[in-house]
Amino acid sequence: MGAIAAxxxxxxxxxxxxxxxxxxxxxxxxxLTVESxxxxxxxxxxxxxxxxxxxFFGISxxxxxxxxxxxxxxxxAARVEAAIKxxxxxxxDYLPPLLDENRYSTAKDRNRFSRLYLPGxxxxxxxxxxxxxxxxxxxxxxxxxxxxxxxxxxxxxxNALCGINFYGAERMVRINQGERGLEDxxxxxxxxxxxxxxxxxxxxxxxxxxxxxIAEIVNRKSSIVNPIWIMPIIESALxxxxxxxxxxxxxxxxxxxxxxxxxxxxxxxxxxxEGTESFFARSMVVNAARAAGIQPIDSVFSDVGDMxxxxxxxxxxxxxxxxxxxxxxxxQIRVIHEAFxxxxxxxxxxxxxxxxxxxxxxxxxxxxxxxxxxxxxPVVKRALNTINLALKMNKLAENWRETYVQ
Amino acid sequence: MCNKEVTTSHVPSHPKxxxxxxxxxxxxxxxxxxxxxQVPYMGVGKYKPDxxxxxxxxxxxxxxxxxxxxxxxxxxxxxLKAGLRNGITISTHHHxxxxxxxxxxxxxxxxxxxxxxxxxxxxxxxxxxxxxxKYLEDGTINRIEGSMNGAxxxxxxxGKMKGLGVLRSHGGRYQAVQDGEVHIDIAVIAAPTxxxxxxxxxxxxxxxxxxxxxxxxxSEYADKVIVVTDNLVPFPCIPWQINxxxxxxxxxxxxxxxxxxxxxxxxxxxxxxxxxxLAEWSAKxxxxxxxxxxxxxxxxxxxxxxxxxxxxxxxxxRERGWKARFARGGSNKYLVKMLEEGLVEYILDGQTxxxxxxxxxxxxxxHTWTSPFTSYNYHGKxxxxxxxxxxxxxxxxxxxxxxxxxxxxxxxxLLHGIGGWQNTLxxxxxxxxxxxxxxxxxxxxxxxxTICGPGELIDVIVTERGIAINPLRTDLIEKMKNSSLPIxxxxxxxxxxxxxxxxxxxxxxxxxxxxxxxxxxGTVLDSIKKIAK
Numbered sequence: 001m002g003a004i005a006a007x008x009x010x011x012x013x014x015x016x017x018x019x020x021x022x023x024x025x026x027x028x029x030x031x032l033t034v035e036s037x038x039x040x041x042x043x044x045x046x047x048x049x050x051x052x053x054x055x056f057f058g059i060s061x062x063x064x065x066x067x068x069x070x071x072x073x074x075x076x077a078a079r080v081e082a083a084i085k086x087x088x089x090x091x092x093d094y095l096p097p098l099l100d101e102n103r104y105s106t107a108k109d110r111n112r113f114s115r116l117y118l119p120g121x122x123x124x125x126x127x128x129x130x131x132x133x134x135x136x137x138x139x140x141x142x143x144x145x146x147x148x149x150x151x152x153x154x155x156x157x158x159n160a161l162c163g164i165n166f167y168g169a170e171r172m173v174r175i176n177q178g179e180r181g182l183e184d185x186x187x188x189x190x191x192x193x194x195x196x197x198x199x200x201x202x203x204x205x206x207x208x209x210x211x212x213x214i215a216e217i218v219n220r221k222s223s224i225v226n227p228i229w230i231m232p233i234i235e236s237a238l239x240x241x242x243x244x245x246x247x248x249x250x251x252x253x254x255x256x257x258x259x260x261x262x263x264x265x266x267x268x269x270x271x272x273x274e275g276t277e278s279f280f281a282r283s284m285v286v287n288a289a290r291a292a293g294i295q296p297i298d299s300v301f302s303d304v305g306d307m308x309x310x311x312x313x314x315x316x317x318x319x320x321x322x323x324x325x326x327x328x329x330x331x332q333i334r335v336i337h338e339a340f341x342x343x344x345x346x347x348x349x350x351x352x353x354x355x356x357x358x359x360x361x362x363x364x365x366x367x368x369x370x371x372x373x374x375x376x377x378p379v380v381k382r383a384l385n386t387i388n389l390a391l392k393m394n395k396l397a398e399n400w401r402e403t404y405v406q
Numbered sequence: 407m408c409n410k411e412v413t414t415s416h417v418p419s420h421p422k423x424x425x426x427x428x429x430x431x432x433x434x435x436x437x438x439x440x441x442x443x444q445v446p447y448m449g450v451g452k453y454k455p456d457x458x459x460x461x462x463x464x465x466x467x468x469x470x471x472x473x474x475x476x477x478x479x480x481x482x483x484x485x486l487k488a489g490l491r492n493g494i495t496i497s498t499h500h501h502x503x504x505x506x507x508x509x510x511x512x513x514x515x516x517x518x519x520x521x522x523x524x525x526x527x528x529x530x531x532x533x534x535x536x537x538x539x540k541y542l543e544d545g546t547i548n549r550i551e552g553s554m555n556g557a558x559x560x561x562x563x564x565g566k567m568k569g570l571g572v573l574r575s576h577g578g579r580y581q582a583v584q585d586g587e588v589h590i591d592i593a594v595i596a597a598p599t600x601x602x603x604x605x606x607x608x609x610x611x612x613x614x615x616x617x618x619x620x621x622x623x624x625s626e627y628a629d630k631v632i633v634v635t636d637n638l639v640p641f642p643c644i645p646w647q648i649n650x651x652x653x654x655x656x657x658x659x660x661x662x663x664x665x666x667x668x669x670x671x672x673x674x675x676x677x678x679x680x681x682x683x684l685a686e687w688s689a690k691x692x693x694x695x696x697x698x699x700x701x702x703x704x705x706x707x708x709x710x711x712x713x714x715x716x717x718x719x720x721x722x723x724r725e726r727g728w729k730a731r732f733a734r735g736g737s738n739k740y741l742v743k744m745l746e747e748g749l750v751e752y753i754l755d756g757q758t759x760x761x762x763x764x765x766x767x768x769x770x771x772x773h774t775w776t777s778p779f780t781s782y783n784y785h786g787k788x789x790x791x792x793x794x795x796x797x798x799x800x801x802x803x804x805x806x807x808x809x810x811x812x813x814x815x816x817x818x819x820l821l822h823g824i825g826g827w828q829n830t831l832x833x834x835x836x837x838x839x840x841x842x843x844x845x846x847x848x849x850x851x852x853x854x855x856t857i858c859g860p861g862e863l864i865d866v867i868v869t870e871r872g873i874a875i876n877p878l879r880t881d882l883i884e885k886m887k888n889s890s891l892p893i894x895x896x897x898x899x900x901x902x903x904x905x906x907x908x909x910x911x912x913x914x915x916x917x918x919x920x921x922x923x924x925x926x927x928g929t930v931l932d933s934i935k936k937i938a939k
Contacts, residue, residue: 016845038846040817041910070845073908124845127906128680131870330679 002026002062005086007152008079009121010067016124018068018076022083025061030054036068049073053080056094074163075123075156082152096163098192105226106170106194108254111135111392112295112324113340114333115172119144121153126160130167132330138172141184142199150176154187161191170194172231175210182213189217192226195254200262201232202239204249211250229254231297235262240281243288255295257326258285273309275316286321300326307335314339341393342386350390353383355404422570423919431809431857435930436919440549440569442587447929450860455928459785460586462627474603474641476656481508481634482515484655485592488630490516493523493548494591497628499621500530501596501608501757505667508596508634510534513541523548525569527590529579529620530823531555534667542567551588552579553823554921559813562920563820565936571820571921573813573934575828576620576756577782577789578924583623584785587928593624593631595648596662600635604653605646609768611637613663616737616758616767618647619777625652636662647775669760676710680870684711684839687891688798688868689718695885697796697835698722704796705734705830708759711839712798716740723749734781734794734830737763737773745773754790756781756826782829784927789829797833801840803854806896808861808876810838811854813923816847818913818937820921824858828926831863835882842869848903848910850896855913857932858923872899914938 002024010019018036025031032054034046050066064083066076074096081094115136118125121144129137139157141150161171173188174197175181181198188196198210207230218224230253232246239246240263247256260278264271271277282298289296298317301310314336317325325336342350352370357380360368368375390396397403420441426434429446437444445453470476478484490496496516498509509528516524522545526538529552536557541547549569554562562571574582582588597606598613608618613636625631625648633648634657643650676682692698704719706712717740723729729748733741735755739762744750746766753773758764766773781790801810802822812827814820830836840849850867865882867874872894875882886893904910915935925931 038817038910040913042846042908044911045908070847072846072906128870131683132679331682 003087136170235259247292350383350386505664559820577829590628593628604650617775685714
């Protein structure tokens with residue numbers, strides 16, 4: 001009897017996915033059964049694709065069944081490949097083409113107000129994620145994937161990186177902890193991932209290990225040219241204590257995030273809406289990140305139905321010094337962006353200062369003044385940041401100074 | 407025009423359909439259906455038949471009880487008195503939606519009596535009407551003219567229905583009755599409240615459903631009218647949405663509907679972020695194109711996406727201090743909230759989807775009931791549909807010529823009725839918020855499986871990956887030139903769908919026609935063919 005494997009999902013509520021069962025046999029050729037919700041439109045296409053994958057891996061005898069609930073081709077390919085690799089040792093990878101639209105890199109200091117978590121083994125949530133315009137999309141291989149689905153999720157996440165257009169969102173993946181996480185990188189680094197989230201980070205060595213693995217893969221594959229950033233997530237008491245050494249552990253660490261569910265568990269307390277229990281940790285993370293010159297990023301707000309609560313939470317987060325927040329539902333994105341964006345009052349105040357700053361420069365003055373009042377350099381810097389942000393978020397016209405009336 | 411003779415062994419001698427021609431939409435359609443001659447679709451507004459309205463036989467009041475009491479002990483007796491026999495047409499309304507307990511009972515009785523070849527003429531069918539399939543199979547029912555949803559649609563698509571199915575819009579149903587194309591022999595009107603004289607309404611009683619407008623034509627034109635109620639009140643039943651003066655018999659039974667299925671949960675605002683985005687973009691489009699103004703009007707369909715438009719309209723109206731002069735129902739709690747907040751001045755309502763809608767219609771004089779006659783009827787001296795500024799609708803498919811389909815799915819199966827969809831296309835700006843693809847099922851394609859709405863009446867397609875404006879609407883294209891929304895061509899959208907999903911194969915049909923789609927004027931717009939196995 002040959003090896004047997006089953007991958008993917010089926011049943012009530014499952015959409016845009018498929019379930020593949022495979023048995024390698026000794027004889028009898030390829031016995032393929034396809035049951036599909038879209039059989040009329042794509043039945044022939046699905047058969048052709050499955051046979052193509054099987055042929056690619058040089059399999060000539062197998063019984064394979066695909067139960068499809070409207071999966072896109074890159075999902076079907078991932079499920080079949082995962083099933084095959086469960087049964088077979090091979091170095092070959094059946095890759096969908098990397099879309100031209102996905103070949104973008106991201107800047108170290110880009111906005112990271114919102115980053116949308118997507119479970120790494122749920123294709124239906126990935127397909128339209130980009131249309132909601134989060135700053136970043138996290139394909140999560142860690143906590144959002146059941147332990148027995150972690151292997152197959154790698155193929156899905158890899159194919160999503162290649163074939164799903166996220167419309168400009170930073171393409172992020174949260175890898176697993178430890179050795180498994182380093183193995184995850186093999187499925188990500190060659191496929192134009194922009195940023196790796198490193199969970200349960202407690203020591204700078206964890207960042208070094210990730211960077212070592214990335215370098216090893218990049219050396220092997222000369223085609224990788226894009227920068228790969230790292231966002232360590234602080235989720236424990238020890239992590240909080242080591243926050244600054246983690247934040248400053250490598251040049252490609254662009255932000256430091258905090259995960260409060262695990263952190264409060266580690267403290268032996270519970271997460272509350274007011275967040276008194278995490279005040280120290282959040283402040284530490286903000287301080288450590290700022291000291292290292294990177295972005296501090298806050299934890300997710302879990303009540304997806306409470307938009308007002310979320311808004312207040314973001315305002316508190318912004319007041320503490322955070323530059324962004326995770327989200328677990330697309331509806332949270334706009335609220336987070338609105339709350340992190342400079343308010344009309346902030347923009348008005350900043351315009352005054354920045355206008356005075358440019359005027360002083362043109363007149364060759366070293367000191368910026370508003371009326372008789374001197375403006376300190378840090379205040380000018382903050383105003384410049386506010387204006388830049390307002391420009392980026394289309395809250396201010398590029399040429400605002402031409403029409404500005406003092 | 408109709409055969410009034412009582413026949414005991416009625417066997418239809420005519421074929422289901424005959425004489426196929428290509429109509430103005432380029433579709434091949436029969437010109438004889440169930441023995442009746444038909445006019446093929448000629449184009450929007452092209453067909454204007456001569457002649458007179460159909461009329462039921464004269465009644466004389468002396469034939470009815472002087473004390474006004476028309477109550478008959480059972481539905482069976484009432485049906486027999488009304489002349490239940492082979493080959494006649496029996497009509498029902500769908501105000502109880504999936505909670506209807508009356509329609510099936512009529513055919514249970516017919517089956518028990520061995521009656522054959524009935525035509526069922528519902529204003530719509532629902533999953534609760536699945537038991538009708540056994541009566542279609544055993545010949546009790548010859549065919550359905552109205553809508554064939556779910557299991558009934560599948561049954562029809564597989565070629566099992568004896569007669570030819572005919573799909574009509576709500577307005578088309580009124581038109582067919584009014585111009586005599588369909589003669590109703592017995593109308594059974596389930597009424598949440600009625601008196602012994604037959605006056606009836608839908609706003610009171612445990613089966614309250616709001617208006618009874620879909621039964622209006624039936625009450626006016628049928629030979630015999632039976633009102634069935636589970637809430638008999640002493641005369642007079644106020645308000646009377648159905649006049650007792652048109653009613654022959656009244657039947658009282660324990661329960662005519664299941665309230666929680668009458669006001670069903672299908673009419674909740676969507677929580678799907680993708681659909682909310684469609685609703686948000688649709689509202690934004692209306693705003694940027696200048697379609698929203700103080701005193702504008704709108705109508706949104708019953709789907710979750712369409713319902714959500716109200717949230718975004720409300721935001722815009724509140725911000726500007728504007729209000730809509732009227733909104734067309736189907737109403738529900740969200741529209742009622744707009745009315746009560748003063749964002750909408752009047753609701754003109756064809757059906758209510760929840761108890762808030764029923765309450766508002768009963769208690770608020772600014773929330774009034776309408777019928778397919780006032781809203782949609784082709785033979786009226788005008789109707790409301792063309793007065794509405796913005797119409798938001800759904801579709802199963804849209805093609806690159808903006809033609810849309812609401813009755814079949816891309817696998818070829820008939821699954822839905824037309825409802826008021828065709829009629830509302832006459833609004834000033836018709837917007838279809840639809841996903842570019844559902845799972846792996848492109849919504850925008852080269853050609854729709856079935857054409858229900860001609861592209862010239864459909865103005866804007868809003869998808870999550872771009873918005874296409876009908877090239878005929880140069881005014882809208884001009885207004886949206888500098889829009890912040892992603893305006894694309896419909897061809898672009900189709901190609902994007904195919905890039906993501908692949909190019910779909912078409913369903914395989916036999917040559918046999920199993921149902922037709924009528925246009926609002928009674929002409930034949932398209933044929934639905936039997937699925938090839």
